[in-house]
Amino acid sequence: xxxxxxxxxxxxxxxxxxxxxAALNEHVGRAVAWFSLxxxxxxxxxxxxxxxxGWGDIRLQESIIYMHAxxxxxxxxxxxxxxxxxxxDVLHERFSGRTRAVIEILGAAFFLLPxxxxxxxxxxxxxxxxxxxxxxxxxxxGIPAVFLLKTLIPAFALLLALxxxxxxxxxxxxxxxx
Numbered sequence: 001x002x003x004x005x006x007x008x009x010x011x012x013x014x015x016x017x018x019x020x021x022a023a024l025n026e027h028v029g030r031a032v033a034w035f036s037l038x039x040x041x042x043x044x045x046x047x048x049x050x051x052x053x054g055w056g057d058i059r060l061q062e063s064i065i066y067m068h069a070x071x072x073x074x075x076x077x078x079x080x081x082x083x084x085x086x087x088x089d090v091l092h093e094r095f096s097g098r099t100r101a102v103i104e105i106l107g108a109a110f111f112l113l114p115x116x117x118x119x120x121x122x123x124x125x126x127x128x129x130x131x132x133x134x135x136x137x138x139x140x141x142g143i144p145a146v147f148l149l150k151t152l153i154p155a156f157a158l159l160l161a162l163x164x165x166x167x168x169x170x171x172x173x174x175x176x177x178x
Contacts, residue, residue: 014169021166022081025159029078035067042067058141066149073156077163097174104171108164116161123153 042064049055079085092100127150136144 014173018166018169018173021162025077025081025163025166028159029075029081032071032074032078035071039064039067039071058137058139059143062137062139062143066143066145069149069152073152074159076156077159080160080163080167101171101174104167105175108168108171112164113161113168116157116164120154120157120161123150123157127151127154 042060046056046060046064049057092103095103127147130147130150133147134144135146135150136142137146
């Protein structure tokens with residue numbers, strides 16, 4: 001293989017890996033986005049039942065917390081993929097494509113990925129302890145799956161890191177192409 005062919009092959013591997021990670025976040029994000037609708041409907045139902053009929057249900061109330069946590073933690077990678085995170089666009093738009101790629105690489109390598117690794121590793125003892133006792137709600141009639149709720153923390157870090165890697169690989173591929 002010539003050096004150009006080898007570079008193109010590695011480039012296509014980088015882009016394929018980036019696409020797989022991005023596709024995972026796309027599927028998770030689209031699925032989890034439905035929680036926003038379900039959250040509103042359940043909250044509406046809880047309020048109507050409580051104030052109109054004097055009836056309440058702890059599990060329904062806790063389900064809103066679970067959906068809210070899942071929505072915001074699991075959709076972070078999707079949001080990054082669609083560039084929905086806060087960014088200084090005034091400066092970003094003025095930079096060339098090459099400069100943007102370098103910023104993406106440095107940001108992922110020195111900020112995003114280390115932060116995701118820290119969140120993942122520091123949350124694992126907390127999550128594993130919860131799984132060890134199969135932690136349940138403090139409320140007797142609550143959802144008996146707090147351990148699943150806590151599992152969203154490392155899942156958040158993992159999904160966000162995968163999207164960060166995808167962005168990193170796309171930026172590297174962009175630099176190699178120029």
